[in-house]
Amino acid sequence: FRRVLFRSSQIVGCSVVDEYGATLGTVKDILNLPAQDTLVIDNDGREILVPFVRAFVPTVDIERKMIIVSNMERLK
Numbered sequence: 525f526r527r528v529l530f531r532s533s534q535i536v537g538c539s540v541v542d543e544y545g546a547t548l549g550t551v552k553d554i555l556n557l558p559a560q561d562t563l564v565i566d567n568d569g570r571e572i573l574v575p576f577v578r579a580f581v582p583t584v585d586i587e588r589k590m591i592i593v594s595n596m597e598r599l600k
Contacts, residue, residue: 528584530584530586532554534586535551535554535563535584535591536551536552536553536554537550537551537589538550538551538584538586538589538590538591539589539590539591540563540565540574540590540591540592540593541590541591541592541593542592542593542594542596543582543592543593543594548565548567548572548593548596549565549566549567549568549572550565550566551563551564551565551566551591552564552565552566552571554576555573559575560575560576560577561575561576562574562575562576563575563576563581563591563593573599574593574596574599575599579595580593580594580595580596580598580599581593581594582594
């Protein structure tokens with residue numbers, strides 16, 4: 525397991541899709557919380573909060589400015 529670090533400026537503005545390719549929105553902010561960082565995704569004016577951990581964010585493609593999230597049903 526290799527840990528990859530990202531700058532907030534590389535993450536904010538990235539498109540976010542689920543594992544099936546459905547668009548969820550755009551990263552608006554990153555909350556630096558005690559347990560883990562959390563992505564704030566703007567979904568047409570509604571915020572979706574996703575823990576920025578591998579279980580929910582398996583893929584971050586900085587070159588394509590795209591983030592893939594999975595296991596969204598576990599967040600409900």
